[in-house]
Amino acid sequence: MFEQTFNEDDVAESDLVTRRGTFRAVAFRADGHEHMALVYGKTKLRENVLVRIHSECMTGDIFAAMRCECGEQLDAALNTIVREGSGILVYLRGHEGRGIGLVDKIRTHVLQDQGLDTLDSATSLGLPVDVRDYTPAARVLRHLRVQSVRLMSNNPDKIAALEENGIPVTARVPSLMTPNPHNIAYLTAKRDRLGHDLPQVDSFTLPHAR
Numbered sequence: 001m002f003e004q005t006f007n008e009d010d011v012a013e014s015d016l017v018t019r020r021g022t023f024r025a026v027a028f029r030a031d032g033h034e035h036m037a038l039v040y041g042k043t044k045l046r047e048n049v050l051v052r053i054h055s056e057c058m059t060g061d062i063f064a065a066m067r068c069e070c071g072e073q074l075d076a077a078l079n080t081i082v083r084e085g086s087g088i089l090v091y092l093r094g095h096e097g098r099g100i101g102l103v104d105k106i107r108t109h110v111l112q113d114q115g116l117d118t119l120d121s122a123t124s125l126g127l128p129v130d131v132r133d134y135t136p137a138a139r140v141l142r143h144l145r146v147q148s149v150r151l152m153s154n155n156p157d158k159i160a161a162l163e164e165n166g167i168p169v170t171a172r173v174p175s176l177m178t179p180n181p182h183n184i185a186y187l188t189a190k191r192d193r194l195g196h197d198l199p200q201v202d203s204f205t206l207p208h209a210r
């Protein structure tokens with residue numbers, strides 16, 4: 001029913017010593033992209049494995065852009081996994097700008113700086129709002145023989161996508177970053193228009209303009 005394994009050619013793994021500790025780095029090819037699962041501690045054949053499925057965001061993840069909360073979520077997820085002693089971070093490529101790609105994502109930033117939100121800036125360029133595919137994440141979790149997951153996410157669509165692909169989600173673990181003046185509009189649109197569960201957005205007040 002589901003694609004169970006990868007061809008030997010399409011997967012490789014090694015230890016990866018990081019500043020946070022030693023992970024198992026599992027690189028794999030799926031759907032024309034090369035992705036990575038970072039595995040910490042014992043997760044094989046386990047239930048309720050703590051998992052973050054992180055969509056690539058070069059601006060946020062690598063350059064610490066404050067326009068979104070991706071970089072902070074990535075750091076927080078890895079910290080939480082290490083603190084718990086086990087878990088998996090699946091880093092999915094090809095997910096820039098919810099799947100539109102890096103160049104078009106940067107084009108949407110221009111429109112966002114003129115006042116359009118994260119959805120309207122995409123649709124006004126004729127681009128889709130969200131075309132991310134989570135099946136590579138489900139495939140690698142099956143490959144790693146994870147039985148069920150606690151998913152670090154605020155996005156109900158991601159839970160549905162995993163379950164449709166045969167990975168039971170036993171709990172959702174919120175991943176709530178403190179908003180800043182540069183991402184509050186983005187977070188508000190995600191809450192109000194994409195259905196993400198972001199209660200911390202309610203309590204944010206912009207610093208007084210002088």
Ligand SMILES: [Zn+2]
Nearest residue numbers: 057060068070
């Ligand atoms: Zn981002």
